[in-house]
Each structure stands twice: as structure tokens, then as C-alpha cells.
Amino acid sequence: xxxxxxxxxxxxxxxxxxxxxxxxxxxxxxxxxxxxxxxxxxxxxxxxxxxxxxxxxxxxxxxxxxxxxxxxxxxxxxxxxxxxxxxxxxxxxxxxxxxxxxxxxxxxxxxxxxxxxxxxxxxxxxxxxxxxxxxxxxxxxxxxxxxxxxxxxxxxxxxxxxxxxxxxxxxxxxxxxxxxxxxxxxxxxxxxxxxxxxxxxxxxxxxxxxxxxxxxxxxxxxxxxxxxxxxxxxxxxxxxxxxxxxxxxxxxxxxxxxxxxxxxxxxxxxxxxxxxxxxxxxxxxxxxxxxxxxxxxxxxxxxxxx
Amino acid sequence: xxxxxxxxxxxxxxxxxxxxxxxxxxxxxxxxxxxxxxxxxxxxxxxxxxxxxxxxxxxxxxxxxxxxxxxxxxxxxxxxxxxxxxxxxxxxxxxxxxxxxxxxxxxxxxxxxxxxxxxxxxxxxxxxxxxxxxxxxxxxxxxxxxxxxxxxxxxxxxxxxxxxxxxxxxxxxxxxxxxxxxxxxxxxxxxxxxxxxxxxxxxxxxxxxxxxxxxxxxxxxxxxxxxxxxxxxxxxxxxxxxxxxxxxxxxxxxxxxxxxxxxxxxxxxxxxxxxxxxxxxxxxxxxxxxxxxxxxxxxxxxxxxxxxxxxxxxxxxxxxxxxxxxxxxxxxxxxxxxxxxxxxxxxxxxxxxxxxxxxxxxxxxxxxxxxxxxxxx
Numbered sequence: 001x002x003x004x005x006x007x008x009x010x011x012x013x014x015x016x017x018x019x020x021x022x023x024x025x026x027x028x029x030x031x032x033x034x035x036x037x038x039x040x041x042x043x044x045x046x047x048x049x050x051x052x053x054x055x056x057x058x059x060x061x062x063x064x065x066x067x068x069x070x071x072x073x074x075x076x077x078x079x080x081x082x083x084x085x086x087x088x089x090x091x092x093x094x095x096x097x098x099x100x101x102x103x104x105x106x107x108x109x110x111x112x113x114x115x116x117x118x119x120x121x122x123x124x125x126x127x128x129x130x131x132x133x134x135x136x137x138x139x140x141x142x143x144x145x146x147x148x149x150x151x152x153x154x155x156x157x158x159x160x161x162x163x164x165x166x167x168x169x170x171x172x173x174x175x176x177x178x179x180x181x182x183x184x185x186x187x188x189x190x191x192x193x194x195x196x197x198x199x200x201x202x203x204x205x206x207x208x209x210x211x212x213x214x215x216x217x218x219x220x221x222x223x224x225x226x227x228x229x230x231x232x233x234x235x236x237x238x239x240x241x242x243x244x245x246x247x248x249x250x251x252x253x254x255x256x257x258x259x260x261x262x263x264x265x266x267x268x269x270x271x272x273x274x275x276x277x278x279x280x281x282x283x284x285x286x287x288x289x290x291x292x293x294x295x296x297x298x299x300x301x302x303x304x305x306x
Numbered sequence: 307x308x309x310x311x312x313x314x315x316x317x318x319x320x321x322x323x324x325x326x327x328x329x330x331x332x333x334x335x336x337x338x339x340x341x342x343x344x345x346x347x348x349x350x351x352x353x354x355x356x357x358x359x360x361x362x363x364x365x366x367x368x369x370x371x372x373x374x375x376x377x378x379x380x381x382x383x384x385x386x387x388x389x390x391x392x393x394x395x396x397x398x399x400x401x402x403x404x405x406x407x408x409x410x411x412x413x414x415x416x417x418x419x420x421x422x423x424x425x426x427x428x429x430x431x432x433x434x435x436x437x438x439x440x441x442x443x444x445x446x447x448x449x450x451x452x453x454x455x456x457x458x459x460x461x462x463x464x465x466x467x468x469x470x471x472x473x474x475x476x477x478x479x480x481x482x483x484x485x486x487x488x489x490x491x492x493x494x495x496x497x498x499x500x501x502x503x504x505x506x507x508x509x510x511x512x513x514x515x516x517x518x519x520x521x522x523x524x525x526x527x528x529x530x531x532x533x534x535x536x537x538x539x540x541x542x543x544x545x546x547x548x549x550x551x552x553x554x555x556x557x558x559x560x561x562x563x564x565x566x567x568x569x570x571x572x573x574x575x576x577x578x579x580x581x582x583x584x585x586x587x588x589x590x591x592x593x594x595x596x597x598x599x600x601x602x603x604x605x606x607x608x609x610x611x612x613x614x615x616x617x618x619x620x621x622x623x624x625x626x627x628x629x630x631x632x633x634x635x636x637x638x639x640x641x642x643x644x645x646x647x648x649x650x651x652x653x654x655x656x657x658x659x660x661x662x663x664x665x666x667x668x669x670x671x672x673x674x675x676x677x678x679x680x681x682x683x
Contacts, residue, residue, distance in 0.1 A: 083309050086663040089411055093610060098656025104649040220480050227473045266488035273477040284469040303311055
């Protein structure tokens with residue numbers, strides 16, 4: 001039994017960064033902006049969080065700074081694509097390339113240092129409950145935030161006026177503008193939110209999941225998060241399902257390697273990436289659902305006329 | 307104060323030529339600021355990054371390379387090394403230019419480059435003794451074939467199922483890295499390689515010759531220049547080039563003209579995949595002379611920057627490839643002479659792409675600073 005609980009816990013740990021980054025990106029894309037820089041913002045969050053925790057000894061402060069770093073970094077993207085109407089695909093790539101380089105430089109002095117782990121909750125009695133104790137009351141803070149975030153984003157997008165405004169900007173920016181909505185401002189806020197989420201996702205990697213600084217440690221998770229948003233057809237609940245599906249594939253692959261299955265480790269390592277492709281194909285085949293949910297202005301620049 | 311954009315009547319010719327240069331200057335300014343933050347002298351740092359490699363040991367490169375300087379002077383920072391680095395960048399970026407112009411986002415060139423290197427290595431590894439004038443051409447063709455096949459995967463997924471090619475092509479990079487890693491440690495490992503991952507060294511007839519005696523620079527550089535000119539001709543002077551441009555700028559107009567966007571996706575990926583594959587095999591056969599686990603150096607991603615800096619023009623790309631190659635070499639030089647992390651080169655490359663994209667705005671828009679007084683519209 002204990003083995004299974006620890007496996008489930010490790011699935012949660014592997015899924016949390018994907019869930020955070022994908023939920024943030026979902027809000028960004030719902031506002032009509034395609035930010036391909038998730039990987040870059042995530043790794044900036046990872047290095048900022050790790051460095052802060054090392055200097056101050058406080059992993060919670062680290063997570064906070066990571067969110068700030070992710071948001072600040074996303075501001076670069078927002079300025080280029082929203083104010084200067086640069087191509088969103090290319091700018092997102094630039095953000096990723098810059099993030100990987102910059103984080104490598106900042107983190108150089110931290111390579112190999114033992115990490116400071118964000119401790120799991122430990123509530124007397126509750127955490128000691130059999131089976132569910134550890135799962136429900138014994139995880140790290142970021143895990144709870146990630147779950148709360150999904151429900152929060154669902155509520156915001158579909159139950160509040162501000163959420164309706166954001167979706168209208170994503171579906172038809174010209175109409176939204178004509179209604180007096182400040183399209184650029186809404187998009188700036190959405191991009192910043194996505195940046196903060198990606199930053200927190202990075203902090204989870206460097207403060208909980210691994211906890212160390214390894215150059216390029218995001219290893220494509222930002223891109224998988226982007227794929228998850230497509231997989232979820234821009235719905236928060238499905239992001240939750242998708243993230244945990246991928247977390248399960250990742251952990252299953254680790255265990256298969258540990259057991260020593262007669263498949264070369266390299267093939268098992270590529271499984272999550274292959275799974276992403278397969279999932280994208282399966283989703284794309286269902287065109288009706290994709291068409292119905294894709295924000296209609298996704299990826300298009302908007303220049304307000306006065 | 308805020309920025310306001312005003313659409314120009316037409317694209318500005320002046321800025322479409324100037325914008326890459328403005329971007330370069332801004333990158334240097336940002337770099338100087340970065341060095342100040344790092345506590346390094348900004349001008350000396352920039353000098354050793356971007357100027358020194360142009361002259362440093364320039365004399366020893368082509369002329370004195372017959373003397374055995376190896377071991378005394380690191381044979382690394384001459385113009386020749388810039389040529390070596392620029393070769394794969396230019397080859398890949400020329401292919402990407404076709405792809406990006408047609409509106410297809412192939413960002414998995416790194417994977418196609420790797421698979422190209424692997425496919426090309428197949429003949430020299432499996433038939434190591436086969437010596438013939440046909441060997442080298444066949445090796446290069448196999449490399450192109452490998453890259454094209456690997457590029458075909460995201461293309462067919464996009465044209466058949468409408469799958470997002472950005473994500474699939476990128477995911478395939480990770481898969482390719484694992485595949486090459488497996489093959490050089492497993493089935494193709496040289497049994498006499500002292501346990502190091504890597505294949506047997508190629509025999510002479512499978513090696514892309516050096517440009518001059520004992521040079522690191524190889525004929526891949528010539529192939530890159532020829533390819534750039536050929537692709538420039540295709541884009542500027544042929545109906546295929548017209549088709550690429552029309553479909554890229556307006557898929558709807560392309561449809562009316564009877565062009566198929568789906569066929570174009572397949573063509574663009576096959577083409578850019580083949581070019582990336584050619585870059586991969588020319589690196590394997592020209593520089594390393596065997597397949598090992600260090601082939602993935604990120605050229606496929608840097609080539610994206612090269613393509614944009616060259617404004618998706620094959621001739622501009624050749625110049626841009628030299629600039630980016632200089633940043634690699636300068637990075638190595640600055641690490642030794644100034645103790646600046648060699649990662650700074652990557653930061654420069656990322657900044658450069660940002661500035662290139664920002665400056666492209668000037669081509670289509672007038673940018674004005676407006677005081678925020680006019681609140682009432």
C-alpha cells in the first residue's frame with residue numbers, strides 16, 4: 001500500500017508544474033494571445049526560485065520571487081507582441097531561447113548545490129490518517145495552489161464578468177474594442193498572469209520536484225504544457241485531467257526504467273514526448289470540438305484605432 | 307507617455323534594410339549594460355566578444371596551419387572557426403526561410419539535423435570499407451533524406467489531421483536526441499572506442515574534404531553558399547517562389563490562385579528538413595568524422611535567429627550566419643580572457659532575436675511617443 005501511495009504522490013509532483021503552466025497559458029490563450037515562451041518563463045522561475053531560496057534560506061520566498069520573475073519575463077513578450085505588434089510565434093520562441101540562456105548564466109554558481117526543499121504539510125492527526133492522510137493533507141503548498149488555481153480559473157472565466165470580458169477579447173478583439181473594452185490592457189494582464197503561473201511551475205521543479213538547479217532542467221515541460229492547452233481544448237477541467245495523464249506517463253516511465261524492463265532507457269525517456277504528439281493528433285482529428293473552443297482571435301495582433 | 311503605432315501606406319524599404327543593423331546595435335548596447343551589471347568592463351568585453359575573434363590568430367589560421375600549433379595555441383578563435391560554425395547555421399536557416407515564408411512553423415530543425423547526421427552516418431558505419439567516389443555523394447544524400455523524412459512527420463500530421471506543427475516538430479527534437487544517444491551507445495558503438503559513446507571514424511571516402519590542407523573548415527561552407535544562392539533564385543525568380551510567398555502572406559489568396567496550402571506544408575517541411583539534414587551530415591562527415599553523442603549543439607534553434615536576422619532572405623542569411631557564428635566563437639574567447647560565462651553568448655542570441663523582431667515593427671508602422679493627455683477620444 002505504501003508503495004502505491006508514494007507512487008501517487010510522485011505522480012502529483014510530476015503533474016503539478018505541468019498543471020500550473022498549462023492553466024496559466026490557458027488564460028493567456030483565452031485572451032487571444034499565443035505565448036510560446038512558457039518554457040523560457042518556467043526556467044526563469046526555476047532559477048529565480050532556487051537562487052532566492054539559497055540566499056534567504058526560505059523556499060516560500062523563493063516561490064514568490066519565481067512568480068515575479070516569470071511575470072517580469074512575460075512582460076518582455078507582452079511589450080513586443082502587444083505594443084509593438086511583433087509576430088507572436090517568433091517572439092515566444094525568442095523568450096524561450098533567451099530564458100534558457102539567461103537562466104544558465106544566472107544559475108552557473110548554483111550548479112551542484114544541495115537544494116532547499118519546500119516541506120510537505122504535516123498536520124497532526126490529519127496527515128497521519130491511513131491512505132488519504134498523506135495524499136490530501138501531506139503535500140507541498142504549491143500542489144494545493146495548483147489544484148485551487150484550476151477551479152479558480154474555471155470560476156473566473158465562466159462565472160464572472162471579468163472572465164467574460166477576457167473571453168470576448170480572445171474571440172473577437174475588434175468587437176470587444178468597439179464595446180469599449182481595452183483589449184491591450186486585458187491581454188497584458190492575461191500574459192502577466194500566465195508568466196506568474198509558469199514561474200511558479202518552475203519553482204516547483206527546483207524547490208520540490210528535483211530540488212536542485214540543473215541547467216535546462218525544464219526539459220520541454222513548458223512545451224508539453226502548451227500541448228496540454230490544445231489537448232484540453234481550452235477548458236480548465238480538461239487541463240487537470242491532461243496534466244495528471246502526463247504525470248502518470250512520466251512516472252510510469254521512470255518505474256519501468258527502475259524495474260529494468262528490456263527496453264532501452266532512451267525510448268522510455270522519449271515516451272512523454274511521443275505521447276504528446278499522439279494526443280495532439282487524436283485531438284486534432286476531432287475538428288468540431290477544436291473549432292468550437294479555439295479562441296477565434298488566437299495569435300492575431302491587434303492595433304487599436306483611435 | 308505611451309507608444310502609438312501608425313500603419314505605413316506600404317512597407318518601408320529603408321527600414322527593411324536598416325532594421326537588422328539597428329537590432330545589432332541595440333543588442334550591443336544591451337550587452338554592454340549586461341556586462342556592467344556583471345561587473346565587467348563593457349567596452350573591453352564587447353571587444354573581446356565581437357572584434358577580437360576577427361583578428362585573433364587570423365594569421366595562423368589558413369597560412370600557418372601546416373605548422374603544428376595544436377597543443378600550444380587552442381586552435382579555436384580564428385575566422386576559420388567562424389566559418390565552421392556558420393556552415394550548419396546557414397544551411398539550416400536557408401531551409402527555414404522557405405518554411406517560414408510559406409507560413410509553416412518548423413521549429414524542430416534541431417531534430418531533423420540530428421536524424422540527418424544519423425542517416426548519413428549509416429553507410430560509413432555499416433559499410434566502413436566501402437571506398438568509392440560515390441560514397442560521399444551518397445552519404446550526403448542519405449543525410450538529406452533522413453532530415454526530410456523526419457520533417458515529413460509534422461508536415462503530414464498537419465496536412466492530414468490539422469495538428470499544430472510547432473508543437474509536434476519541437477517534441478520530435480527530444481525524441482531525436484534520445485534516438486541518436488541510443489544508437490551511438492548501443493548498436494553503432496565502436497567496440498574499440500574505449501567505452502566512449504560514438505561510432506567508428508569514417509573512412510576517407512566518406513569524409514567531406516577540408517577547404518585547404520589541415521583546415522577545420524570543410525566543403526560544407528561551399529555547399530551552404532551555393533544552396534543559399536539557389537534558394538534565393540528559387541524564391542525571387544521562379545513560380546514556386548511566388549507560390550511560397552503568396553501562400554505565406556495570404557492562404558486565402560493562394561487558394562484562389564489554385565495553390566494548395568497542404569501540399570505547400572509538405573513541400574516546406576521536406577525542403578527545410580532536407581537542408582537541416584544536410585547540415586547534420588556535413589557536420590558529422592566534415593567536422594567530427596564520426597557520429598557521437600555531442601552532435602546536438604542547438605544549431606537548429608540558433609538557425610531560427612539566423613533566419614530572422616537575415617530577414618528570411620537566403621543571401622541575408624549567409625551574412626547573419628557569420629554574425630551568429632561570431633557570437634559563439636566570441637563567447638568562448640570571452641570566457642577565457644574575461645571569465646565571462648560562455649552562456650552569455652546564448653543571452654546575446656536571445657536578445658538579438660528580440661531586437662530583430664522589435665525593429666521589424668518599424669518596417670510596417672511609424673512608432674510615435676504620445677503624451678497621455680488626450681484622454682477624451
